Amino acid sequence: MNSSRTVLDVLVKNHPGVMSHVCGLFSRRAFNVEAILCLPLSGGEQSRIWLLVNEDERLEQMIRQMRKLQDVLDVRMKPDAEPTFASLGQVMGG
Amino acid sequence: MFSLTGAQLTIGLLERQAVRTIAGIPGGANLPLYDALSRSTLIRHVLTRHEQGAGFLAQGMARITGRPAVCFATSGPGATNILTAIADAKLDSVPVVCITGQVPRAMIGTDAFQEVDTYGMSIPITKHNFLVRHARDLLHIIPEAFSIAVSGRPGPVLIDIPRDVQLERVDFEHWPEIGEREPSPVHFDADLGVALEMLASARRPILWVGGGVVASGAGAEVLALAERASMPVTSTLMGLTVLPYDHPLNMGMLGMHAQRHTNMALEACDLILAAGVRFDDRATGKVQEFCPQAKVIHIDIDHSELDKLRSASVAILGDVGEVIRALLPRVAQAERQEWLGYIAALKLAFPSCIPEQGGHATPLELIRRVGELAGDGAIVVTDVGKHQMWTAQSYPFTPGTGWLTSGGLGTMGFGLPTAIGAALAEPDRKVLCFSGDGSLLMNIQEMATAAEQGVDVTVILMNNACLGLVHQQQELFFKGNYFSSIYDVNVDFGLIARGFGWKVWDMAGAADPDAVLIEAMGHRGPALVHVPVDRNEKVWPMVPPGAANRTMLGGESHE
Structure with missing residues (x-):
């Protein structure tokens, strides 16, 4: 059941609406996002979004679709960020 | 130093992008834009009769020229009406810049009169979209929108401008650079x-x-x-x-x-x-x-x-x-x-079903004949349905043919307004629009726009008094259970077209159908050629939806 997960590290322009653009790509394809973290970067012009997602064969296509978005500056795989979500889970009482 | 309102700035930036024709409809939330547009000496406005018509009119201009074309709609229903044409542009990669009016900033999110979340609704059907929060942002948003629309894989861009942003004054020193195509990615x-x-x-x-x-x-x-x-x-x-x-x-x-x-x-x-x-x-x-x-x-x-x-x-x-x-x-x-x-x-x-020469006995022959008469260089537009597939199969295409069809979205109603847009962009070329009775009815109000603009568009209406491809699928895959695909009332298209100020020719019972066709196609201006088609004329061969391409029905021999 516990399929392997990874984290996508997405650098975006920070403005209202960018989250809709990114999340819309996932919801439209019924690709489940397990968890989302988003913080503005210093200066506030950009934000960093971490998406905890299942590794499945569609992931590469999702990354390419995200890179097409005008407000997405960079997308990387960041599997070593997964423990952050686990520790946040404890904070949130999950 | 320049001092302009957001609306004046928008029109000025569009003029600088070499926009010369805008299709649209005014309404409460974009009236400042229209007031500014009325003072432009460079841009002509084409008033359509439905916002979807404006979107497709822009598509016609963009598809035939390859350059971005612009359409306007007001907030709420204006925006929802135009979205179908924008979605169509997304699926066929057409560079359209759509500018919608929005309720004033302070009223956004309150369910104000004619308010919808145009930004939210247009996210999945545009290449990119903007909600303009300050008039000064237009200085970079408009050029960027044009650049995005034509760079890489082209596509539509929507800009939603609240009414008070259109009225907000901006002072600026220099006009921005014009938005242009970015270089393509370089292959390895x-x-x-x-x-x-x-x-x-x-x-x-x-x-x-x-x-x-x-x-x-x-x-x-x-x-x-x-x-x-x-x-x-x-x-x-x-x-x-x-x-x-x-x-x-x-x-x-x-x-x-x-x-x-x-x-x-x-x-x-x-x-x-x-x-x-x-x-x-x-x-x-x-x-x-x-x-x-x-x-x-x-x-x-x-x-x-x-x-x-x-x-x-x-x-x-x-x-x-x-x-x-x-x-x-x-x-x-x-x-x-x-x-x-x-x-x-x-x-x-496995010989082709497509006739070698044009004629009048079947839709395929008729389409081939129209192509023979039109010669190289015509612009061919279709609606969506049987007539579209017959045209794709039988029209004598050459690299000189302009070919405008709704491929990805398959939007019935695409044909007439797109044909008007193409005719406005290239007034010296013959524009032929193959349509069906189902499709034509979906944007028939644009006959008024065509008459007003005097465009040289010939609509060849293949009338089988039904939704032909639905009828065909119900026959083949639903045991002939024709439900909601046959029209009980047969519209008198000739009478309607004349009512809009069009010239009409009818192939029904014509003693010399070729003479009718030649005369109709020789007319300059909006013309309708009515062609009755037997409901049982099918599009052959056909691969059942979901089947492999080796599974083909019909079209085995055509002699």
Whole structure:
């Protein structure tokens, strides 16, 4: 059941609406996002979004679709960020 | 120092982008924009009768010129009405810039009169969209919108401007740079090397061309490549004008309504060179069983199209014209007599349903005849349905033909307003719009726009008094349970068209149908040619939806 997960590290322009653009790509394809973290970067012009997602064969296509978005500056795989979500889970009482 | 309102600034920026025609409809939330537009000496406004008409009118201009075209709509229903045309532009990669009015900033989110979340609704159907929060942001948003619309894979951009932003004053020192096309991604030379080796060692290659070749203007290079490597060519619906219809290497359209020999040749090929195509299901049939023996070389400007539905042996990211220009001098001459002989044998064993010459007995003959009379260089527009597939099969396309059809979204109602837009952009070319009775009724109000603008559009209406392709599918796949596909009231299209100020010709019972056709096509200005069509005339052959392309119904022999 516990399929392997990874984290996508997405650098975006920070403005209202960018989250809709990114999340819309996932919801439209019924690709489940397990968890989302988003913080503005210093200066506030950009934000960093971490998406905890299942590794499945569609992931590469999702990354390419995200890179097409005008407000997405960079997308990387960041599997070593997964423990952050686990520790946040404890904070949130999950 | 300039001091302008947001509305004046918007119009000024559009003028600088060389926009000369805007289609749209005014309403409460975009009246400041219209007031500014009324003072422009450079831009002509075309008032349509429905916002969807304005969106398609812009599409007609954009599709025929390749340059971004602009449409306006007000907030709320204006915006929702225009979204269908924007979604259509997204699926066929057409550069349209749509500017909508929005309720004032302070009222956004309050369910104000004529408020909808235009930004939110347009996210998945645009290449990019903007909600303008300050008038000064227009200085970068408008040029950026034009640049995005035409760069890489083209597409629509929507800009939502609240009414108070249109009225907000901006002071600025300099006009911004004009938004232009960004350079295409540069392909890797190593990929070309692998592709060339695969081409050289292939015994049964096929070149598959699509709308990307047309958008790239790479038709001549593609033809040269096909001839040099003796590769038979098949085309998607969007790529039908790449090769002359009668070129010996041209196998015509593939997929759901391909000729039998075309799909059978694809079944046997060992290499597909896919250029500017996106493996659409209407082309591939059941994609897991498409060209089962073939390796794939895929050239596309959009990275997300590569490996999306079928893994390519070599995926080349780049402008298809640039890639083929780089390949061409390194491609070896080949004869491929065995492979071309095999395809010739397929054509003999499974002859085409398409008539050699035009006539008046069947829709296919009539469309061919219209093409013969129109000659090279006409602009051919269709609606969506049987007439569209018949036109795709039978019209004598050449690289000089303008070909505007709703391929991806398949929007009924596309034809008439798109034809008007094309005629406005290229007033010296004959514009033919093949339509059906179902499709024409979906945007028939634009007949008023056509009459007002005096455009040279000839609508050839193939009237079978039903939703033809639905009727056909109900017959073939639902045991003849014709439900909601037959119209009980037969509209008098001639009377209606005359009411809009159109000239009308009727082929029904004509003693000399060719004379009727010649006279109608000789008329300059909006004209309707009414062609009654038997409901049982089908589009053959047909691959059932979801089936592999080897499963073809009908069209075995046409004698």
